[in-house]
Amino acid sequence: MDTQKLLLEYITKELAIGRAKEVRPEDDLLAAGILDSLGLMQLVMFLEEKLGVKVPDEDVVIENFQSVDALQAYLERRNGHAA
Amino acid sequence: MNDVIIIGGGPAGSAVGSFLSKAGISNVLLESNNHPRPHVGESMVMSSVRVFDEIGFLGTLESEGFVHKYGASWHEIGGREAAITFSEFPQAGIRQPYTYHVDRSKLDLLMLKHAQNLGTQVIQGVTVKEVLFDGERATGVRVKFADQELELKCRMLVDASGRGTLLGRQLGLKKNDPIFDQFAVHAWFDNVQRGTPDTADYIHVYFLPVERGWAWQIPITESITSMGIVAEKEVFRQFRGRPEDYFTHYVQSNAGLAQAMAEAVRLNDYKTEGDYSYTMSRFIGDGWVLIGDAARFVDPIFSSGVSIALYSAKYASEAIRRAFETGDFSQAAFRPYEEKVRGGVDIWYEFIRLYYKLLPLFTHFIRSKTHRIEVLRLLQGEVYDRSEVPVLGAMRKYIEAVERTNGHLLKQQLASIPIDDLPVPD
Numbered sequence: 001m002d003t004q005k006l007l008l009e010y011i012t013k014e015l016a017i018g019r020a021k022e023v024r025p026e027d028d029l030l031a032a033g034i035l036d037s038l039g040l041m042q043l044v045m046f047l048e049e050k051l052g053v054k055v056p057d058e059d060v061v062i063e064n065f066q067s068v069d070a071l072q073a074y075l076e077r078r079n080g081h082a083a
Numbered sequence: 084m085n086d087v088i089i090i091g092g093g094p095a096g097s098a099v100g101s102f103l104s105k106a107g108i109s110n111v112l113l114e115s116n117n118h119p120r121p122h123v124g125e126s127m128v129m130s131s132v133r134v135f136d137e138i139g140f141l142g143t144l145e146s147e148g149f150v151h152k153y154g155a156s157w158h159e160i161g162g163r164e165a166a167i168t169f170s171e172f173p174q175a176g177i178r179q180p181y182t183y184h185v186d187r188s189k190l191d192l193l194m195l196k197h198a199q200n201l202g203t204q205v206i207q208g209v210t211v212k213e214v215l216f217d218g219e220r221a222t223g224v225r226v227k228f229a230d231q232e233l234e235l236k237c238r239m240l241v242d243a244s245g246r247g248t249l250l251g252r253q254l255g256l257k258k259n260d261p262i263f264d265q266f267a268v269h270a271w272f273d274n275v276q277r278g279t280p281d282t283a284d285y286i287h288v289y290f291l292p293v294e295r296g297w298a299w300q301i302p303i304t305e306s307i308t309s310m311g312i313v314a315e316k317e318v319f320r321q322f323r324g325r326p327e328d329y330f331t332h333y334v335q336s337n338a339g340l341a342q343a344m345a346e347a348v349r350l351n352d353y354k355t356e357g358d359y360s361y362t363m364s365r366f367i368g369d370g371w372v373l374i375g376d377a378a379r380f381v382d383p384i385f386s387s388g389v390s391i392a393l394y395s396a397k398y399a400s401e402a403i404r405r406a407f408e409t410g411d412f413s414q415a416a417f418r419p420y421e422e423k424v425r426g427g428v429d430i431w432y433e434f435i436r437l438y439y440k441l442l443p444l445f446t447h448f449i450r451s452k453t454h455r456i457e458v459l460r461l462l463q464g465e466v467y468d469r470s471e472v473p474v475l476g477a478m479r480k481y482i483e484a485v486e487r488t489n490g491h492l493l494k495q496q497l498a499s500i501p502i503d504d505l506p507v508p509d
Contacts, residue, residue, distance in 0.1 A: 030492070037159075037443035060488075
């Protein structure tokens, strides 16, 4: 499964419950209230534990987490950085 | 001449009386009330079990049917929940996976009786007016009993007077904490929806949308639940309403809490409680020691109060036993006691401060594989004789990263609590 699908599935199933029925890659997760502070921390843990990407504390910023698109771009940068 | 006089018959006083009696040191405990009397602070941490066991009190807790507490659960405002279970981190010397929730009027009475059964001479309805000194050396107390005042002499004095801080006030040792000035409104309720069966007997903490605001849900019996709203005193002041309106208002501010309270029926009057934190500049002197709340009080978010009372009683009784062996009752002889207790409570304090500084971080840490067990250790009250607590360093490091990173998504969640150095007011 590709990263976008994994992210969308996790966010829809785990974080968006009761907040949004459907999540699209370009949706603003923060403005829509899908990612509150606790949800954000859960997502960081998901990235670290399930996708194996270490997210430095400083990277939890709006540019990286605003949407699934933004997250995907961030993960690609991180992977490039790691390689 | 009495060997030891103990001021106060709460858990600290009764525990030190129990330890001393077991060690064969005669002691008199003076209590101003007549138990039972109401008291807030109804939830315990795991480490308390070890001390209850040591004084032979576990059987009473079981036979009296106190509610077993297997864990703790936190509810974020939007409804997300994170729980911990004590059995995940078994502690040496504790043979059960749970601690207790208690009706304090009942617990405190039973502990007092327990001390009495072990040999402590308990006198209730006696108000200690002041501690008597010969120079620096404590020599006894002046008490009021019925309409008479009289002096009682002792070789060793233990102040367990609680938040009344009798000796601390008399000697001007009290330093109010510059950060934590909390205020609680609480009552007992019937018919609270305690949640799913697996966590129904946990303590439940609900975050509230004001700085340092939270609510407790503590089961007292099968049907009675204690509920309390805690926030900075300033939040209550600015509310400008009656305590009951304030209570109801904040119940509605957390979805999980509102749900728990939907059908609840109040059983007694709302009570209000100042919860400000403080410390005494010293816990010891020639012929005297302070224990429990009489020495120091930290914010009650982690149910640490009774545990601190019990451990300071235990360590004080060990120090007193040594003093009777060596004949040395000087302040210097009690220094190891103060260092041990202060070191332990400092860890609680640091944990509390970092917790309030960035609430989402705490729930993140208890979910994280790396930090969960270490946070659990702290929550269970494992704070004594620890030279370092790496998980507190990790929390601090994260908070510092949020503070210095522009646009960090948790920045708005940072509370205005200084974390740079331990504030020590003069």
